[in-house]
Structures are given as C-alpha cells and as structure tokens.
Amino acid sequence: MRHLKFAPSWLRFLIIFLLAMGILFRFFNLDGKVYWHDETYTSLRISGYTINEAKQQLFNNRVIGGENFAQFQGANPEKSLNDTIMSLAKENSQHPPLYYVIARLWMEIFGNSVTAIRSLSACISLLVFPCVYWLCRELFNVPLSVPGVAIALMAISPIHLVYAQEAQxxxxxxxxxxxxxxxxxxxxxxxxxxxxxxxxxxxxxxxxxxxxxxxxxxxxxxxxxxxxxxxxxxxxxxxxxxxxxxxxxxxxxxxxxxxxxxxxxxxxxxxxxxxxxxxLISAGKTTTQSSLMPIFPFLMMQLSRIFFDIDLSLNNPIGYFITPFFLTLVGYSIYFICRKTNYKVWFFIITLIVVPALPLILPSLIAGGIEASTEPYFIPSYLGIQVTVAYLLATQLYNGSVSRRSIWHIIIALVIICGLISSKVSSQSETWWNKGISYDNPQVAQIINQTTRPLLISDALGNNFGNVFSLSYLLEPKVRFLLVNNQKIPKIPDGFTDVFLLNPSDIWREKIEKKYKLKTDIVSSENYYSVWKLAKSPKLRQRNISPKNKLSAS
Structure with a gap:
C-alpha cells in the first residue's frame, strides 16, 4: 500500500474541488423543498407541545389561518427544553432526545424558519468529512489517498445530501x-x-x-x-x-x-x-398509513442512490441501465477489498454493511415487501459501501498498466459526474423521493392557491395531521383551515368560494355530502392521499339554487 500514502497534486485539487461543491450544495436552497410530514413532527417536538395538545387547539371545528400553526412549529416561550424532552418521552420515545435538544437550542438562537432548522443538519453534515478521514486512517493507515477519495465520494453523494438538508x-x-x-x-x-x-x-x-x-x-x-x-x-x-x-x-x-x-x-x-x-395493551392506538415496496428493487434503487439520484421511480427505465453499473462497482469493490486487505479491515466493513441491515431485510422477506420509511435505517450500510468503493478507486488510480488505469479514470469520472448531476437536480427541485407521504403537497398547494377564497377541511387521522402542518408552509395566507377531530361533521360557514377535503374517508365524505346536499369531485389522487372539492349537485346546478347556510362552489 506504499503507493497509496501520497496523492498527486491533481488528486488533491480534485478532492478539494468536490469537497467545496458538496459544501455548497448542502447550504443551497435549504427552504426550496417541501417541509414534509416527518419534519413537521420534528418541529412539533422541538416546540414542546404534544400531539394531543396540538389537536385540542387546532382540530376543534373552528376556522383558523395558517399563522395558528406557528406556535407548534419551533421554539416558543410557552414551553421549555424540558417540555421538548417530555413530549418525546410521552409520545415518541423511539426517537431519543439528543438531536431535538440541540435543535431546540439552535432554533432559540436562529429562529423557527425552515432555513434555520435545516441549516443545523447542513452544519452537522460538515463533521462527516473529518470523521470519515479518521475512520479511513484507522482502517487503511494511509494519510490521504483512500481517506481523500472517501471524503470526495461522500461530499457529492446524493444520499448524504438528502439528509444534510433534512430536519431530522x-x-x-x-x-x-x-x-x-x-x-x-x-x-x-x-x-x-x-x-x-x-x-x-x-x-x-x-x-x-x-x-x-x-x-x-x-x-x-x-x-x-x-x-x-x-x-x-x-x-x-x-x-x-x-x-x-x-x-x-x-x-x-x-x-x-x-x-x-x-x-x-x-x-x-x-x-x-x-x-x-x-x-401492546392499548386498544385505541392510531396507526399511520404505510405501503410495502418489493424488497429487491428497493435495495437496488437505494444502492444506486448512494452515487446517482435524480428522483427516479422503481419502474423508470433509466434505472435498468444505472443500477447494474453501480451494483457491479459495489460488488467488485467488496470482492477487491476482501482479497487485498487484512481480514481485520474487510471484516469490519462487512459487518457494518450487513448487521444493521439484516433486521430490516429478513422481516421484509417474510412480509413480501419493505416500508419506504425504513430507508434511513440503512445509513450504516451506505457508509460501509462508500468506504469500500473509495478504497477500490484510490487503489486503481495507480494499479496496472496505463490502459487499465485509463479505464478506471473513466469510471471515476462517471461516478463524479453522476454525483454532481444528482446534486444539481436535487438542489433545484421542490420535492424529492424522501418526502414520502408529502411528496405531492406542492402540487396540491398549487391547486388550492389558485382559487379565490379557499377553505381546507381535514381531520387528524392517519397521516392527515402531519400533512396539514406541511401544507400550512405552502398555502397562501388567504387559505383558511377547518380542522375537526374524530371525523365529526364540520360546520362549514358561508363566504368561501371553494371548499376542499383533505384525504377524507369514504364514509366521512358521504356524510358531508348528505348533510349539505352537495357532491364531491376528486381533484388530486396520489399514492398516499386524495383531495376532494365540494361542488353543487347536478339538480341544484340546473335550478341555480343555493341552499340556505350552505356554501357556493365554483
């Protein structure tokens, strides 16, 4: 490994350039993407309020504005740091409190904006680079080549960019x-x-x-x-x-x-x-909606997203060309490091890749699919894979004949280009695959914002609670909310030109139609939820009759 101890000047320049680009992308357009369901829960925990407290004050069959959500979305004088910890302990203990404590202190200094809370993750992500340098030094005992390449790969890795701009x-x-x-x-x-x-x-x-x-x-x-x-x-x-x-x-x-x-x-x-x-003993525990994805296509997509990610779906044909390339690269990297290094080196990396992933993969094989929300749990595996690929690429820069090195230079260039393209596309997008159940919120918000005096009606069941908070960041001040608990029939006031129902159950929607003698038209139907619009029934349209104390729909 003597040839790995010193890096040529061009490699040092390339590493510095990619590191600078990675830092730039981490802080660019922090508030550009939708502040989604899980991030609003982060802000709720930071505020110190519990879900029940938020429901009591917001989901009470009253018309409110978007400004009413603010006190539940960040640091506030009514609640203390101790309330932040207690809200996690009472309702969400599977999320330990360290990040939320740091975020609470951060938001007390820099404010409750989306940019402020996401900038914390962006700043924390900068610590990845010296830490991965330390890890690679301990693994390979070389000063720059492998640690430098590992830093460069992680700087432009799309998967790391996703979480460097996530309020989690x-x-x-x-x-x-x-x-x-x-x-x-x-x-x-x-x-x-x-x-x-x-x-x-x-x-x-x-x-x-x-x-x-x-x-x-x-x-x-x-x-x-x-x-x-x-x-x-x-x-x-x-x-x-x-x-x-x-x-x-x-x-x-x-x-x-x-x-x-x-x-x-x-x-x-x-x-x-x-x-x-x-x-286990609670009979009234509310569960959120979830969907299972095929395990092997999911894993292959996540593997390619370590290096290339332009928000492709599982069925996108581009993935059939990209995924095999990176699967081959990762497979050969694991084979190469097992052949060329001491077992104490490669076995550490293999255990880091395999052990944290097995509790996710084995139950998924039995269930026939895996939940997309488990994707962040593979972060240790991503780390092990990237270190393995970094070792391969750093080694092949000097190994073999000139023609062999030229081939590896082309492969390295492709990996770098894929990372830079992915970062550029991601930085300019208003939504991304990791936004999950809130992926289509920008589109829904655009539909509602185009109307004159809109009213959005929703309940607090399932994912609706978090998605209402997410939409509050996207909807214009003219939009009003009518939020109810336990699917009570809402008291819809006059004066609104357009009334929307966010993800109502069929039974609840039919009850609303029956009470107000109106029909509902679906305006958006996505993977996780639907949006309906109240409209006059055909008979009322023909007679041009507006029922008393009912709303007129455009």
Whole structure:
C-alpha cells in the first residue's frame, strides 16, 4: 500500500474541488423543498407541545389561518427544553432526545424558519468529512489517498445530501457512527501497540482515555438514534472475530466500555420499553398509513442512490441501465477489498454493511415487501459501501498498466459526474423521493392557491395531521383551515368560494355530502392521499339554487 500514502497534486485539487461543491450544495436552497410530514413532527417536538395538545387547539371545528400553526412549529416561550424532552418521552420515545435538544437550542438562537432548522443538519453534515478521514486512517493507515477519495465520494453523494438538508436526526446519527467506529478501531490498535511499547519499555498510550472515548461516542450514538444498538452489535461481532473468540484483554476492555455506554442510555431505554408495553395493551392506538415496496428493487434503487439520484421511480427505465453499473462497482469493490486487505479491515466493513441491515431485510422477506420509511435505517450500510468503493478507486488510480488505469479514470469520472448531476437536480427541485407521504403537497398547494377564497377541511387521522402542518408552509395566507377531530361533521360557514377535503374517508365524505346536499369531485389522487372539492349537485346546478347556510362552489 506504499503507493497509496501520497496523492498527486491533481488528486488533491480534485478532492478539494468536490469537497467545496458538496459544501455548497448542502447550504443551497435549504427552504426550496417541501417541509414534509416527518419534519413537521420534528418541529412539533422541538416546540414542546404534544400531539394531543396540538389537536385540542387546532382540530376543534373552528376556522383558523395558517399563522395558528406557528406556535407548534419551533421554539416558543410557552414551553421549555424540558417540555421538548417530555413530549418525546410521552409520545415518541423511539426517537431519543439528543438531536431535538440541540435543535431546540439552535432554533432559540436562529429562529423557527425552515432555513434555520435545516441549516443545523447542513452544519452537522460538515463533521462527516473529518470523521470519515479518521475512520479511513484507522482502517487503511494511509494519510490521504483512500481517506481523500472517501471524503470526495461522500461530499457529492446524493444520499448524504438528502439528509444534510433534512430536519431530522439522521445526519447526526451518521456522524456518531463514524466517531464510535473510528474510536473503536483506534482503541484496538493502541491496545496492540501497548504490548509492543511495554516490551520495548516505552511509554504506553493512555488506553483508558481512548476506550472512554468509545464509551462516550456509543452513548451519544444511542441517544441520537435507537438503531445504533445494531451498530454496536456489529462492533461486538467484529471485536470477537478479531480476537478469535478468546477473552483477551482487548475483549474485556471492550465489554466494559460497551456496558458503560449502554448503562448511560438505560434511563431512556426504560422509557422506550414502557411505551412499547403501553402500545401492546392499548386498544385505541392510531396507526399511520404505510405501503410495502418489493424488497429487491428497493435495495437496488437505494444502492444506486448512494452515487446517482435524480428522483427516479422503481419502474423508470433509466434505472435498468444505472443500477447494474453501480451494483457491479459495489460488488467488485467488496470482492477487491476482501482479497487485498487484512481480514481485520474487510471484516469490519462487512459487518457494518450487513448487521444493521439484516433486521430490516429478513422481516421484509417474510412480509413480501419493505416500508419506504425504513430507508434511513440503512445509513450504516451506505457508509460501509462508500468506504469500500473509495478504497477500490484510490487503489486503481495507480494499479496496472496505463490502459487499465485509463479505464478506471473513466469510471471515476462517471461516478463524479453522476454525483454532481444528482446534486444539481436535487438542489433545484421542490420535492424529492424522501418526502414520502408529502411528496405531492406542492402540487396540491398549487391547486388550492389558485382559487379565490379557499377553505381546507381535514381531520387528524392517519397521516392527515402531519400533512396539514406541511401544507400550512405552502398555502397562501388567504387559505383558511377547518380542522375537526374524530371525523365529526364540520360546520362549514358561508363566504368561501371553494371548499376542499383533505384525504377524507369514504364514509366521512358521504356524510358531508348528505348533510349539505352537495357532491364531491376528486381533484388530486396520489399514492398516499386524495383531495376532494365540494361542488353543487347536478339538480341544484340546473335550478341555480343555493341552499340556505350552505356554501357556493365554483
């Protein structure tokens, strides 16, 4: 690996250029994309209000404006930081509080705008670059080539750009995975060096401090995202394999450090277990709508999105050309790193790719599909894949004949071009695949905004609660909301030219039609919800009769 220790000047320039472009794209047009369902829940948690409190004040069969949502979407004087933590503990404990605490403090300084909250994730994403440098240094023991290529790949990776502009904890989770993984590798390396130092009667490294760093970073990772438990399992498997299943000093120290990390997380873990048992005994728990996607096409698409993403659907024919290329590249990268590196290197990467993904993939094979909302849970796998590809590309820059190197230069150029194109397309789009159940909200908002005096009616069931909040960011001030709880029949006042129903159930919509003697026309029907418009029945149109205390529809 001697040829990997020094990078030529052109490679250094390329790495710096791609890093600069990646940083630019992370901060460009932060408020351009729809502030979607899950992000509005983030802001609700930051505000310190619970879902029930928001429902009581908003979903009460009264006409309100978009400004009424503001107090539930960010830091406010009525609620404190403790309320933020308690709202998570009461209603959403599967999301640990670290990111939300940081976001609350951030929004108290910079305000509650979409740009402000997303800029936190963009700033956190900058920590990925030094952290991945540290991880690659510990894995490959080279100063620039592999770490530099890894930094460049992650800077222009579409999947990282998505979460660098998302008001959620996933990019912080990636940073904590990098920190805990790198600190574990460093601790194990210094543990082995310690024996050599003692044999040569030299000053040994401070192993207690290094293992303490691992314990702290593991606890931080758990307090960021609960799926870190499976990353910790991957670390444990790696340590045992590296020790050849012997209870060595390194294994004992690792077990103590891991135990300390999990004990630090125990207070929140008890809350998670408590909410889980409440879920089991609760008969009235509301579930959100979800749809299953075919597992293998989903995984292939997510693999290609690591390097190329222009918001293609599963059935888009372009994917049939792009996906095989990146599947081959990743497959050969894994084969290459297993052939060319020590087992302690490649096995760490394989466990990082496989172990956190198995709890998602195995149940999906049984269920016949996978939920699209589980996509962020594959972040450890994305990381392992990118490090593997970085090692392959950095190695092939110098390996073989001139013609062979030229082929790899072309492959590297294609990977870079795909990343840059993806970042440019994503930065200019108003919605993206990760917006899930709110993907079509910009289109719905455009339909409603085109009317003169619109009224939007909705209930709080399923995904409607979050989507109403999401639409409040897109709808003009002239739009009014009439929100009800438990699908009560709304009291529709006069004075509105157009009345829309957001994702009503068939029974609720028919009850509204019957009470007001109006019919409903569907104006938007998407994968996750539909929008209907109240209109006069055909008989009333013929007679030109407007029923008393009813609304006239355009």
């Amino acid at each position: 904890e996933y990019i912080l989770w990636l940073v904590t995975i990098l920190l805990s993984s790198a600190s574990l590798l460093q601790a194990m390396r210094l543990e082995s060096e310690d024996k050599d130092q003692l044999a040569k009667k030299r000053q040994p490294p401070d192993l207690f401090a290094i293992w303490s760093i691992y314990a702290v970073t593991l606890a931080i990772s758990l307090y960021t995202f609960i799926w870190s438990g499976f990353v910790a399992v991957a670390h444990g498997i790696y340590v045992m394999i590296a020790a050849k299943f012997q209870l060595t000093e390194t294994v004992r120290t690792y077990l103590i450090a891991s135990l300390v990390g999990f004990l630090a997380f125990m207070p929140w873990l008890t809350i998670v277990f408590g909410e889980f048992f409440n879920f």
